[in-house]
Amino acid sequence: MNTKPVYLVDDDAAVRDSLALLLLSHGYTVRAFESGEAFLAALPPDCEGVAVLDVRMPGLSGLDVFDRLRQDDSELIVLFLSGHGDIPMAVQAVKQGAFDFLEKPCSEQALLEKIDDALEVVVGRHTSRGSLTEAGKRLATLSPREREVMDRVLGGKLNKQIADELNIAIRTVEVHRANVFAKMGVRSALDLAQLLAGR
Amino acid sequence: MNTKPVYLVDDDAAVRDSLALLLLSHGYTVRAFESGEAFLAALPPDCEGVAVLDVRMPGLSGLDVFDRLRQDDSELIVLFLSGHGDIPMAVQAVKQGAFDFLEKPCSEQALLEKIDDALEVVVGRHTSRGSLTEAGKRLATLSPREREVMDRVLGGKLNKQIADELNIAIRTVEVHRANVFAKMGVRSALDLAQLLAGR
DNA sequence: TAATGCATTGTGGACAACCACAGGGAGGCT
DNA sequence: AGCCTCCCTGTGGTTGTCCACAATGCATTA
Numbered sequence: 001m002n003t004k005p006v007y008l009v010d011d012d013a014a015v016r017d018s019l020a021l022l023l024l025s026h027g028y029t030v031r032a033f034e035s036g037e038a039f040l041a042a043l044p045p046d047c048e049g050v051a052v053l054d055v056r057m058p059g060l061s062g063l064d065v066f067d068r069l070r071q072d073d074s075e076l077i078v079l080f081l082s083g084h085g086d087i088p089m090a091v092q093a094v095k096q097g098a099f100d101f102l103e104k105p106c107s108e109q110a111l112l113e114k115i116d117d118a119l120e121v122v123v124g125r126h127t128s129r130g131s132l133t134e135a136g137k138r139l140a141t142l143s144p145r146e147r148e149v150m151d152r153v154l155g156g157k158l159n160k161q162i163a164d165e166l167n168i169a170i171r172t173v174e175v176h177r178a179n180v181f182a183k184m185g186v187r188s189a190l191d192l193a194q195l196l197a198g199r
Numbered sequence: 200m201n202t203k204p205v206y207l208v209d210d211d212a213a214v215r216d217s218l219a220l221l222l223l224s225h226g227y228t229v230r231a232f233e234s235g236e237a238f239l240a241a242l243p244p245d246c247e248g249v250a251v252l253d254v255r256m257p258g259l260s261g262l263d264v265f266d267r268l269r270q271d272d273s274e275l276i277v278l279f280l281s282g283h284g285d286i287p288m289a290v291q292a293v294k295q296g297a298f299d300f301l302e303k304p305c306s307e308q309a310l311l312e313k314i315d316d317a318l319e320v321v322v323g324r325h326t327s328r329g330s331l332t333e334a335g336k337r338l339a340t341l342s343p344r345e346r347e348v349m350d351r352v353l354g355g356k357l358n359k360q361i362a363d364e365l366n367i368a369i370r371t372v373e374v375h376r377a378n379v380f381a382k383m384g385v386r387s388a389l390d391l392a393q394l395l396a397g398r
Numbered sequence: 399t400a401a402t403g404c405a406t407t408g409t410g411g412a413c414a415a416c417c418a419c420a421g422g423g424a425g426g427c428t
Numbered sequence: 429a430g431c432c433t434c435c436c437t438g439t440g441g442t443t444g445t446c447c448a449c450a451a452t453g454c455a456t457t458a
Contacts, residue, residue, distance in 0.1 A: 087289045091300050094293040101290050143434060156389045158414070172436055174416075190355045193392045342404060357444070371406050373445075 004122050005047075006115060007076070008032040009039045009065065010054040015104075019052070022108055023115070036060030040068055048075045050099075050118040055082035055089070063089070066098060077118040081106070141183050149176040153189050154196070203321050204246075205314060207231040208238045208264065209253040209280070214303075218251070221307055222314070235259030239267055247274045249298075249317040254281035254288070262288070265297060276317040280305070340382050348375040352388050353395070 006028050010016045016032045023030045033039035037059055039051075051069070053062035060068075066078050080093055083104035090101035099118050102111065142150065152162045159177065163170045186192045205227050209215045215231045222229045232238035236258055238250075250268070252261035259267075265277050279292055282303035289300035298317050301310065341349065351361040358376065362369045385391045 085286060087284060087286055087300060087302055090286045090290050091293050094290050095299075100294075101286060103286055145435065154389070156387050160414080168435085169437055170414095171438065175436085178416080188355050190353070190388050190392055193389055344405060359444080367405085368407055369444095370408065373447090374406085377446075 004049040004119055005029040005031055006119075007039060007043075007049060007051040009034075009036060009051065009057070009062065010081070011035060011057040012054070015054070019111075022112070026112060028115070036062065036065035036068075039065060043074075048122055050077045050079060050115055050122065052079050052081055052115070055080055056084055063093065066093065066096070070096065075122075077121055079114060079118055081111075139184070142180060146176050146180050146183070149173055150180045150192070153177055153180070154193055202228065203318055204228040204230055204248040205318075206238060206242075206248060206250040206275070208233075208235060208250065208256070208261065210234060210256040211253070214253070218310075221311070225311060227314070235261065235264035235267075238264060242273075245274065247321055249276045249278060249314055249321065251278050251280055251314070254279055255283055262292065265292065265295070269295065274321075276320055278313055278317055280310075338383070341379060345375050345379050345382070348372055349379045349391070352376055352379070353392055 006023055008016055008019055008023070008030060009032075010019070011034055013034065016034065020030045020032050031042075033042065036053075036057060040060075051065075053065055055062040062080055062082070066080075069076055069078065077099045078093075078097070079099050080090070080101040081104055082089075082101065085101060085103060093101050099121065100114050102114060139147075148166060149162060152165065157165075159170050159173045163173045166173070181187065181192065184192055184195065186195060205222055207215055207218055207222070207229060208231075209218070210233055212233065215233065219229045219231050230241075232241065235252075235256060239259075250264075252264055254261040261279055261281070265279075268275055268277065276298045277292075277296070278298050279289075279300040280303055281288075281300065284300060284302060292300050298320065299313050301313060338346075347365060348361055351364065356364075358369050358372045362372045365372070380386065380391065383391055383394065385394060
């Protein structure tokens with residue numbers, strides 16, 4: 001079940017090690033980093049999981065790391081851990097989408113609970129997205145050209161207009177269009193729009 | 200501009216009066232209450248505005264009041280003001296949708312800014328909803344028959360199929376369809392679907 | 399009663415979409 | 429070289445959509 005990793009980012013080796021040990025001993029997959037830079041550099045682009053970020057670190061702070069993740073539209077759930085946090089900081093982090101903001105020191109119990117909650121969100125997001133990721137997968141099977149055509153179809157453009165824009169024959173547009181519909185499992189542009197609208 | 204009221208809820212008359220004075224002197228519409236109960240009782244059902252809630256009060260706490268408001272799907276923006284708040288409390292409040300969580304004492308400057316931000320959200324929500332209610336209004340101008348046809352058009356049905364279902368001529372369907380598009384201000388079924396999808 | 403709005407239907411033509419069949423060129427993989 | 433995928437193009441015919449012009453029956457309202 002808990003295949004999703006927990007990313008631990010803290011400059012203090014003692015904290016890192018003890019948390020890693022705690023989490024490993026409870027069956028979590030853990031990856032630890034000693035700086036925000038190292039974490040961001042090592043991060044696969046579309047990974048999912050929970051990031052536990054220390055706020056105060058040399059170089060990038062936990063909040064900075066969070067900003068980067070948000071800029072990249074990361075799917076990670078972010079949980080802050082701070083020894084020097086204050087209410088405005090916590091409020092801002094949560095308003096920007098952080099999952100929680102814990103104070104150090106915190107009980108192992110509390111931390112594990114929060115991480116469990118966070119992981120549930122990750123998997124929950126997945127299951128509830130079943131049909132959506134399905135659409136996403138199908139989107140991925142489209143060739144570049146098909147994507148270009150589909151975008152314009154969704155824009156309400158006529159085949160003729162698309163043909164002009166892309167400098168290809170109308171017939172070719174028709175073919176791409178038909179391929180898109182077939183791959184996406186829809187019958188019309190209308191269906192396609194509604195499929196992608198519930199995104 | 201600032202037609203939306205600010206609801207002030209604090210058991211401490213001194214705090215209430217000074218905040219009310221501050222806000223009134225800056226042109227806000229203010230209504231003050233000495234308890235959560237009084238506030239909830241006096242509240243019109245679908246009112247909009249900003250509620251500034253003290254957390255620690257006899258009877259219902261600010262958090263309790265917030266819960267009630269959420270249960271009633273209130274449109275109010277809630278801003279907490281607390282002298283004894285801690286991070287977990289603030290985090291929870293924000294995660295549940297509170298607009299902000301300020302510590303007492305706080306500078307007049309800071310409070311005014313937050314209230315301004317909150318009021319902007321209120322009006323912003325309104326304006327951004329303009330086009331939506333706009334679509335709603337237009338929907339209301341459709342004749343019953345036009346509605347029936349539109350529903351089927353959105354279902355991806357062909358005019359011929361719609362004609363069969365409704366036992367009318369294709370031509371009639373075409374007319375209704377054209378009327379729907381004209382009234383809704385769209386050019387195609389695709390536009391219509393996207394207009395209603397953002398509902 | 400006259401006016402208005404709604405639903406209905408028809409003709410005919412221009413334009414667009416859909417489909418089956420058919421084929422060529424470029425680039426990658428085995 | 430053989431195979432595959434992607435991209436490109438064409439013919440011809442059916443079906444669907446859009447539009448202008450034209451008209452009738454019915455119900456509500458002024």
